[in-house]
Amino acid sequence: MKQNENVIYLVDLFKGNDLEKGIGDEEGKLIFDKLVFFIDHKPQYKIFYISIKDVVFDASFAREALVRLAKHYRKKKGICLLDADMEMLRLNLLAPVLSLDQPMPYYSGGVFDHIKTDKIGVPSKTNLPIFKFVFDNGTTSASEVAEHFDHKVNNASTKLKSLYEEGFLLRTEDKSDSGGVEYQYYAIK
Template identity: 45%
Template sequence: MKRINDKIKLSEIMDTLGLDGSTSKQGIQLFRRLVDLINNEPTQDIFYLSINDAFFASSFGREGIVKVAKHFRKTKGLCLVDIEDEEVLENLISGVARLEQPIPYYVEDELNLVHANKIGTPSKSNAQVYEYTLKRELTNAHDISEAFELKINNASNKLKILFEEGFLLRKEDKSSSGGIEYFYYPIK
């Protein structure tokens, strides 16, 4: 598994706030707490939420976890770790579908996306580009253009769509021509 040192432990937050994970109202309390924690770390861009020893209803997961990922879309990423119960993932599917927000997670060393059928996954036409970005630290339109023999604007569009849909984050840098060049990276 990827070495993840700093984890936000969901069970500890739930215990501290006295949440049993049964209602959307409690999910909203979790949302507020997670937003505060993430906002207090302005230099960190990917946060790992440990689900170990936490169980919750789908409305709680939607309001407290999926909405956090949606809230920080394009600026910060949320990735789930330490998942011991498949039912926990099932309780996130409705939130992923309703909010159209992908949620990546690790099981051992394998990165996956919470999804049902095609909901929560990249479109068929962008899936290969997403898979390509997972193998790299940073990717730009030029890389995609060469790897998939696409015109640069088409490659740029595919990356931008994956970014807008919440599958990738991006950094900008000045290009040699004086403009701005975007570098994309997966939430993993």
Template identity: 30%
Template sequence: MKQKISHIRFIDFSGEANPYGTLRGKQTYEKLVDFIESSPAYILGISFDGLTGADSSYLRESLISVVKKFKDERSIFIQDLTDRDIIYNLKLAAEAKSQPIVNWVGSECMVLGPEPSPSNRALLDLVISNRSLTTSKASSTLDISVQNASTKLKKLFEDGYITRSEEAAETGGKEYIYHAIGQSA
């Protein structure tokens, strides 16, 4: 996947190390939207480095609202988030908006927010562990039909758990390559 990736620090948009509240969240949302709309990057990594806290209402109105707004146009992930309290608050915010978000810490990936169905979870885990794969690879690995794998991967993509790119298939035509959002992209 050869698409431009941009990295930003969330604290540069929040303006403080422990942001909180709906109003501040909406203000940060506007700053993030302005930045994203002016950026050519398809993939955006947001570092949580420097944040000491953030409540769920702030995260819901700022970050999760931005991810939801751009989910059909851009892939947004977070990184450098290890604080358990912020992770918990971000999970609550993502669940409230029914919008998953991917968190990378080093080479480890954690998806926060609503849980996919168990069968879709198996596919999500496969995409994350392989970093990218085709429908046929998913089908053969999980011993499910190509059509079933295709439907489930498309659902994971549409719901914002993974991203995809279109490439020429070896047999002619085009095929989608599904990717974990973030560092693997």
């Protein structure tokens, strides 16, 4: 799943810019630009992993560098954090997730989750089972979701599109058997 060419180590960007900690908007914007440059030069990847191991940052930095990056690529590429073991860093990501209305997936100790509080930062209660289904199955279509949950295809399609629009899923276009377009959805994981 995670390959070195699409994994970015934030600590390396800090060292390359003489930063010890990510403090404030300006440092966040500096790192944002470096991350965009890296991602734009690797068009073959749809999901990028940013390791936050061995770094410290505040909420302003997190907003400008990490959450804004995920929002910048929303519906085009996925951003997922790795090594998000420090609760303090996850808390520093919470306010930016809320203010930018942008989901931020992460791994901590090999366990996947989203930066969240109550109903913010995660799929809605009605869409959560569909998100979990897509997460567990890799890629899926509206017809597969409809069959699994005993929904009508247009209802499943609406729910998948909502998860896509909200930044929880990515999608690719396929041709359906009928000759039309069918989307294949996959989780940012």
